[in-house]
Amino acid sequence: MTRELHIVGGGMAGSEAAWQAAEAGVPVVLHEMRPRVGTFAHKTGDLAEMVCSNSFRSDDDETNAVGQLHWEMRAAGGLIMNTADAHALPAGGALAVDREPFAAEVTRRLRAHPNVRVVEGEITALPDAPAIVATGPLTSGALAEAIATETGQQALAFFDAIAPIVYADTIDMGVAWRQSRYDKGDTEDERTAYINCPMTRDQYEAFVDALLSADVTTFKPGETAQYFDGCLPIEVMAERGRETLRHGPMKPVGLTNPHQPDVKPWAVVQLRRDNALGTLYNIVGFQTKMRYGAQTQVFRMIPGLEEARFARLGGIHRNTFINSPTLLDAQMRLRSRPHIRFAGQITGVEGYVESAAMGLLAGRLAAAELQGRSLPPVPDVTATGALLAHITGGAEARTFQPMNVNFGLFPPVDAKGGRKGRRERYRAYTDRAKAAWQGWLSSDRQAAA
Structure with missing residues (x-):
């Protein structure tokens, strides 16, 4: 046997x-x-x-x-x-x-x-x-x-971050819209799988300022934070330069805002469906080490998320390999x-x-x-x-x-x-x-x- x-x-x-x-x-x-x-x-x-x-x-x-x-x-x-x-x-x-x-x-x-x-x-x-x-x-x-x-x-060890999840019915669809980047997908359901929140240049700059000054999780004495580049906290990306987010998770390419089709957003925050019911959406690329209070304050600066409620806030944990x-x-x-x-x-x-x-x-x-x-x-x-x-x-x-x-x-x-x-x-x-x-x-x- x-x-x-x-x-x-x-x-x-x-x-x-x-x-x-x-x-x-x-x-x-x-x-x-x-x-x-x-x-x-x-x-x-x-x-x-x-x-x-x-x-x-x-x-x-x-x-x-x-x-x-x-x-x-x-x-x-x-x-x-x-x-x-x-x-x-x-x-x-x-x-x-x-x-x-x-x-x-x-x-x-x-x-x-x-x-x-x-x-x-x-x-x-x-x-x-x-x-x-x-x-x-x-x-x-x-x-x-x-x-x-x-x-x-x-x-070895590095730190892994988790993105927050938002209740769909608290997203303002008068501001946000549904569209996959470049309209990817074989069905209408797939082509509208993401919710997009547009930002003007001034809104983006204010958002980056808030990220850079937010209260974040601190580490133990002598503990050095090594992050995996594919899962960087949003604040760490912002620290690498003011345009980093706009060329990363907040890039505005491949999207057209139907509320203002002639105005190209300066930046776009995308949310992806997180369950079959479509009641939960996670904020794409928004892994974070911000403390809970700071998260709700900063993320509600995103147009369309001013009244957002969070099913789960982000967080950070030690990752061993x-x-x-x-x-x-x-x-x-x-x-x-x-x-x-x-x-x-x-x-x-x-x-x-x-x-x-x-x-x-x-x-x-x-x-x-x-x-x-x-x-x-x-x-x-x-x-x-x-x-x-x-x-x-x-x-x-x-x-x-x-x-x-x-x-x-x-x-x-x-x-x-x-x-x-x-x-x-x-x-x-x-x-x-x-x-x-x-x-x-x-x-x-x-x-x-």
Whole structure:
């Protein structure tokens, strides 16, 4: 009989790893400390709870690296992508998810799987049995200490921020309007998935001033804030220059205000639907470290949000990850204790999709090893393989920081064949990745047969 696989952490990576191993016929024990032990960011005890955003980002699998990662996970029978598709919300070219039913369904399907046993409670030491550690950015203090003791070094850390969520019926639609940037989307519902709040130049300048002078969370003595560039607090972006926001999350391009079609806004704040009912909207790119009182004051300066009520205010929390290039082998195993694999954000990938993809891979690799099967290396020309190569040796260990999937992680494509434009080059990346990923999945299936 195949030995049990213990998976520590029931977030995106742990849930996907459990599903992949269980589907391969391996008995899985999935350990999740919630709801017995809570965190700053989580609100429920559900598996795969989404906390920072409800977006899986671009779903374009032809010219976008994260869209290609979506494609690979779907091709591999991924639980996270399958469930995300079932609970998708209109979001133009992005894949946004109704977060509560999404997490509830992931939880239901894992608990119902005959090869999965979910155990609630905190794990405070590295397991002696075959295991995958997928505890994510909010790894408990005791387990983080155990990891640091085993690896002989402190885990790296940065600070992750959360954006606020607004009740839709408190947005002034006499000022705001519905439109996806560049009218992206195949249906009218998708093309109107975002609510836009316009700003004049004077309003924008006053808003930036308020951000720069707002009361913000302070850190402990000796604690240095390292932020991931893809999730910078709005105030930190403002500190980088007065035009930074206007060329970032508040860019006014691709939008026309129907209330004043002849007036181009100086800046635009976008809100994205956060649930299927359309009652909640999150402010896109507005992660913040402002204290609660300052948030309500500053964000109500946004035209259309003067009377806004917040279902959730933003916040900031410590985010822990290991120096994977020095600690993990090409099979995602801890070099000092190879019966343990790491997966998800704790390995230094950033984002829901990237975390789930590393869980998918760790689950498959662990299942094959426990069943005595041999798998070929994951092709580094795939999105999944490019991420794996980055965290297990491709990145510079001295400056290792969390990374989203991007074409810069892929081996260059052959420039021959007339593919010269950026879109054509990106399509060459995804064409090559699809063929390689299908080949690798076929090898996995043949080995399991």
